Amino acid sequence: MKIAMIGTGYVGLVSGVCFSDFGHEVVCVDKDPAKIAKLNAGIVPIFEPGLDALMARNVAAGRLSFTLDLAQALAGAEAVFIAVGTPTRRGDGHADLTYVMAAAEEIAGALDHYAVVVTKSTVPIGTNRKVAEVIRATNPAADFDVASNPEFLREGAAIDDFMRPDRVVVGLETDRAKQVMAEIYRPLFLRDFPVVYTGLESAEMIKYAANAFLATKITFINEIAALCERVGADIKAVSKGMGLDGRIGNKFLHAGPGYGGSCFPKDTKALARMGQEHASPIQVVETVIKVNDDIKRRMIDKIEDLCGGTLRDRTIAVLGVTFKPNTDDMRDAPSLTIVPALVGAGAKVRVVDPEGRREGEHLLPGVDWLDDAYAAADGAHALVILTEWNEFRALDLPRLARIMAEPRLADLRNVYAPADAAKAGFVAYVGVGRQGEVNG
Incomplete structure (x- = not known):
């Protein structure tokens, strides 16, 4: 199966390389000439353990390539993944969808056959429907479906997370789209990794809810750590005693200087903003941010x-x-x-x-x-x-x-x-x- 991956940032590059290792033909496209030149020279622009060797192997096998030409990437592609940035928008905490919508418009202009347009970027609830609206408005004759396929990659362990996931979440609405997505993830399904099919909104929400919960878990243990310092308890012992409870688990219970990174800060802010706009404030998450x-x-x-x-x-x-x-x-x-x-x-x-x-x-x-x-x-x-x-x-x-x-x-x-x-x-x-x- 041929896959086009729009965006060669962290999510796009890791996903494109791993899909090619599944045996698919993957063309990664980006607007940055310097980045594409590096990738074509075999230089990985980010640090992720094992990614350079995996990329080189699949390039050598002819399954993975990089281009600035969107039309070339889309030619014959059965799935087109949008994996561009959705940074926090200044002033209101929303996820900035400028790059996502620009990608959707460009896809529409180049699409001349049926394909599933898959949002890999983390996007607010309802974004996939907006992507579909943009494509239809730009190209009323376009034959396509949309799907939501959020990523759950930990930086530093992304390849293992992709190849051995806790689950794969796919939001879609048609059997035709499901057949394409099932074929893309067939190597994981055959190894009994769960593939969860949902509606579009549920898939979008799963990503935000999961990240907000993990951020809450980190923040909770840091609050407990502050209290431990006052009452004479040891947070390492407390974390161990809590984590052995199967309902809680021991991950994300390590006290420290607070969470950061590309996901938790922006996703908690975006979820809190969505709650406010829909008159259903997520007060726990708002407190976590503060x-x-x-x-x-x-x-x-x-x-x-x-x-x-x-x-x-x-x-x-x-x-x-x-x-x-x-x-x-x-x-x-x-x-x-x-x-x-x-x-x-x-x-x-x-x-x-x-x-x-x-x-x-x-x-x-x-x-x-x-x-x-x-x-x-x-x-x-x-x-x-x-x-x-x-x-x-x-x-x-x-x-x-x-x-x-x-x-x-x-x-x-x-x-x-x-x-x-x-x-x-x-x-x-x-x-x-x-x-x-x-x-x-």
């Missing part, structure tokens, strides 16, 4: 307290600035709130991140970038673990304590035990939702 912002600011206070109440003229080494490990994505990362606050308070900030520098250099002005945690910590007054990359999970704590001007550790991902930090020579330690802090 609390998550508060949590990030709370981390700044922790670091300041760790440094004796002032950050002026302190050298702070920050380990990790991407919103999570195994990605180069900086979108809405906690670091974008925390690091500028440190700089603004007069600290000299040194940053180390395995993949974040390319994006981070223009997003975090006024910091020094280094390639090594020990170089960043040398002579520093505090060390902050902000993203739990694997290389920050096995640091030589005694060595760090020896080379720092003041061995103080703000472990905002609870990677190390307070007792281990004290034994290594740290005179002060602060985590999230934990007792046993060292204060020197």
Whole structure:
């Protein structure tokens, strides 16, 4: 089956590469000449473990190609996926559908045969019907169906999520469209991965509801962590005890500096806005958004307290600035709130991140970038673990304590035990939702 993938951002590129690995012929199209040139040269413009090798394999097999020519991509395609950005619109919190509707209009102009137009982008409820309206208005003779196929990819584990999904959600209205979508996902169906067919609105809602629930779970455990600090409980023990309950589960129960990334911030805002507009406010989600912002600011206070109440003229080494490990994505990362606050308070900030520098250099002005945690910590007054990359999970704590001007550790991902930090020579330690802090 031939598939056209419009958009070669994170979702579009990962999806296109994985579909080609299913055996489909996939043509990915984008308006950015520089990006298409890189892809045709075998260069992956994003960091996602394993994506470069998988892309190279399918390009070599002749199943995957990249072009600027939409008509070329659509020629003979039985399914056309829209995988363009839907960022938060300034001023009102809505998802910006400019790129989605532009793609729909261009598809209509080039479509000369039956195809299923599939929205892969995260879009508000009712968007797929609007896509259909745009196509019909632009090309009344177009023969097509629309389908909603939201993605559930975790950055850093996207290939595994695509190949071994918890479920595939497909919203549609005709048997003809269902036959096309069933053939696309046949490799997963044959391996007993669930494919859930729903109406268009239900599929759109599933994506928002799932992300809002996970964001709520993260925010809930961070609120519990703040209370743990006051009452003498340990959030790691609390999270473990909660997570063993099968009704709750242990995922997304790790206390930290708040959620970020490309999905949770914009999707919670969009869902909250939809609730307000339909006179059915999602008050839980509205609170989650506010609390998550508060949590990030709370981390700044922790670091300041760790440094004796002032950050002026302190050298702070920050380990990790991407919103999570195994990605180069900086979108809405906690670091974008925390690091500028440190700089603004007069600290000299040194940053180390395995993949974040390319994006981070223009997003975090006024910091020094280094390639090594020990170089960043040398002579520093505090060390902050902000993203739990694997290389920050096995640091030589005694060595760090020896080379720092003041061995103080703000472990905002609870990677190390307070007792281990004290034994290594740290005179002060602060985590999230934990007792046993060292204060020197």
